[in-house]
Amino acid sequence: MNREDERHLYLRVADQLRERIRSGELREGDRLPSVPGLAADLGISRSTAAEALKVLISEGLAVARSGAGTFVRLPREPQRLIRAWYRATPYGSPFMQDMDRQGREASWAYESESLTAPAEIRDRLSLGEPAGDEEDAVRTHYVFSADGEPVMLSTSWEPLWLTRGTPIVLPEDGMLAGRGVAERMLSIGMPIDDWVEEVGARPGTTEECERLRHAPGAIVVTIQRTYYSGETPVETANIVVPADRFALVYSGRMGRVSGTNKSSAEDGA
Amino acid sequence: MNREDERHLYLRVADQLRERIRSGELREGDRLPSVPGLAADLGISRSTAAEALKVLISEGLAVARSGAGTFVRLPREPQRLIRAWYRATPYGSPFMQDMDRQGREASWAYESESLTAPAEIRDRLSLGEPAGDEEDAVRTHYVFSADGEPVMLSTSWEPLWLTRGTPIVLPEDGMLAGRGVAERMLSIGMPIDDWVEEVGARPGTTEECERLRHAPGAIVVTIQRTYYSGETPVETANIVVPADRFALVYSGRMGRVSGTNKSSAEDGA
């Protein structure tokens, strides 16, 4: 199965351990052979044994606990978060819909504040230069939970010029609280037409991992989402989900202009 | 500036080097001090000096080239890979289009083979149980490069029952070589209508990181893409991109059934 004889000793040892995990001999949470143990069993040096374990750790297949040992940590089958479906409905919050679909109980906590948006957000919301230190956006921090366990962080920004004086200035206030951005914006005559999401991944910050009750430095998937009403950006959010628990699902149709777009829909061959 | 006295020597050395990069003293492509050099200058052991460099490498701030040295590699603003746009055209390979749009020179290498698809792929292609050890799929490994640098891996699977006996059995053979799946499938009367992508992130495997010339264990974004012609899956691929270089962009319209879908379009209030 190996493409070559695998020149390096520590890689061969790593392969061997990986195989014992793959085969099911070593299971989630089991202790891997210790560094001195491996060294003695295989007649190799401790440094080399340690090197082999580091390979598995860097691949995310194991975690080391100082003083205790090195333990198998299998990647979980991730839950699917449906981010786009070509039959998507615009009502209710996407997160709620998803959890409903999977029969999990969704809940969330939030905290809103008006302030002057930072440069990156100004850009995404086309806010232009700040007028002195005037507050021009509402920021809301969300922590979403499924079955009581925190699973998603979101920081949402809405321009104040849009919502000032309307009943929906505060996202989680009034009749439409918890109904999602789309419905709220519709209520003030700004129906959301388009969305753009930019997806990336990075190690989570200490704060993010704490809030998600996650191991420090664990990988998170980040989404920068912006909603548009016509050409006007009406909301943007930075969303963070733990990568080992969630996969994002996008879906669409190819080769045709979708929906009734002003830029005339021709029929693809 | 350091939050603590930083107990460990190799971390202090790493901090020092990182600072020299941050300050601009060391620039993109510059050679960092060599292991023996560092050891001599700072009066530390070679192993510790090497350890310090490994920290920078794992942070993606440097790359080592065996025999040559260790070089600064500054994080770039991530390139945007456009995965979905509601004005998308079905012709040409998506990767090529993207690189064109960004004025980068795209190239790729590939390797095709027919074999019996593994369980996970059978599932995605609706292949059912394997008939003995009969080959029933064509697998193609791709390495895509931009400006000579490998940036994306893809393993594509196509069911043999579809393409056997047609001019497009081998993806990179014949007239339509390099034109992308959509065009090839169209040529045998299977136009691609729908796509589904499942996006996740994890540490790269040793092999993936090698192929991408990336630090071992660096974070990769994974995409599982499946193309459908009607209800029939005609291709599926596992795509891997380094997370520190790319962000995926998805975009769409909200609240309407897109395109002319057979499953009857009702008009949302």
Added chain:
DNA sequence: TCGAATTTGTGCGTATGTATC
């Protein structure tokens, strides 16, 4: 073209600190 010098990578050995059980 060849070889010498340099550099990273691997592998070995040892010792010490510190966390966990």
Added chain:
DNA sequence: GGATACATACGCACAAATTCG
């Protein structure tokens, strides 16, 4: 407290890749 385990730090030797005269 004692045994065990990982993490750091030191030392050395050699292989393989690269660079340059």
